């Protein structure tokens with residue numbers, strides 16, 4: 001037998017997008033429940049590098065593109081959330097590095113160099129003197145007695161610890177964040193309007209139909225399958241998805257100082273050669289970090305097998321950072337897709353994406369950084385919806401039928 005419930009808003013997917021929207025909408029007084037089929041953050045969010053950035057890396061071709069302007073206000077929005085004065089309360093989230101750095105080890109071509117020092121970028125990027133270098137580069141000067149070649153820049157970007165971010169977002173609403181085995185999107189049998197969907201939840205042999213005022217799809221790559229299942233009587237324009245595959249590298253190093261740096265070559269290009277973040281190892285007494293490496297090597301690495309990718313990263317990082325001892329380092333790599341709305345030529349979208357199909361709202365933030373932007377659009381849309389006139393009995397009952405969802409592990413937790 002199927003149980004049937006009514007709930008004002010149901011969010012499907014517990015990555016950063018789903019948890020961010022749960023916080024935004026619940027604090028506006030809405031009755032919201034989130035459903036997750038794996039662990040919270042298990043896909044892109046915990047595999048991300050946690051960089052909250054103002055888009056400067058997209059200006060490395062010497063142009064402030066729409067992408068680099070739209071995203072420019074985001075670090076400030078996040079900082080307000082981190083100190084408790086933003087639209088989502090992120091107090092208690094661990095910030096791994098208050099700044100992110102960019103290092104050009106070569107001699108930059110003069111056009112890029114003058115762009116980086118230009119008026120347009122003032123306040124967003126500073127070239128540092130050796131006395132201002134972060135600890136990681138100060139290590140190099142201590143061990144070699146001379147400063148590393150090239151220039152180190154400080155950006156207004158910073159790095160958050162994604163497990164702590166997800167925990168902070170989940171804590172106030174944990175009894176509304178529910179785990180289930182399967183979620184299906186199907187045509188609502190009640191609504192006169194053929195563009196109304198409902199959810200069929202399967203868990204532990206139970207089948208639960210949820211009729212929701214709004215269904216918000218935040219399942220990342222999973223949005224594609226959910227939309228494909230939904231057979232609508234009326235034609236409805238469903239958004240298409242694109243995947244941008246990456247082959248990320250992580251390396252566990254016994255180096256006491258973490259690295260947070262884009263390493264750019266001396267050429268113009270939209271993607272840094274290496275984008276490095278460092279994440280603490282919780283199972284070691286010595287200071288050990290997992291360096292997590294993206295950038296151009298992760299994009300081109302989709303054509304390399306794991307061994308070749310790790311070998312290449314080992315050679316390149318040893319040459320770039322001669323002051324770091326990689327002799328005992330443990331290397332690992334894995335493939336992961338970024339899930340985004342489909343746009344021409346697999347380009348990067350400029351903003352968080354949201355679109356409405358009947359009572360279904362489909363979201364792809366496209367970047368962690370753009371969640372405040374996603375929150376603004378979804379909250380304006382959902383709060384103006386007045387079609388739900390129920391109470392919160394349905395959400396209370398669902399919370400009795402399903403267990404609470406727990407946090408997944410970040411991918412580097414498994415390197416031993």
Ligand SMILES: Cc1cc2nc3c(=O)[nH]c(=O)nc-3n(C[C@H](O)[C@H](O)[C@H](O)COP(=O)(O)OP(=O)(O)OC[C@H]3O[C@@H](n4cnc5c(N)ncnc54)[C@H](O)[C@@H]3O)c2cc1C
Nearest residue numbers: 013015016017043044045048049051220222366367368369
């Ligand atoms: C390697 C990598 C590095 C990145 N680094 C950065 C960075 O430094 N800065 C930045 O701003 N952005 C970064 N990004 C982008 C950022 O991580 C993503 O844009 C963001 O995490 C997407 O969040 P999401 O909640 O939409 O999706 P996800 O994090 O993928 O979450 C989707 C959730 O939905 C669940 N789910 C799937 N199907 C279903 C279903 N049928 N029912 C219920 N639940 C379901 C999944 O289990 C998962 O928990 C990076 C991305 C990658 C891949």
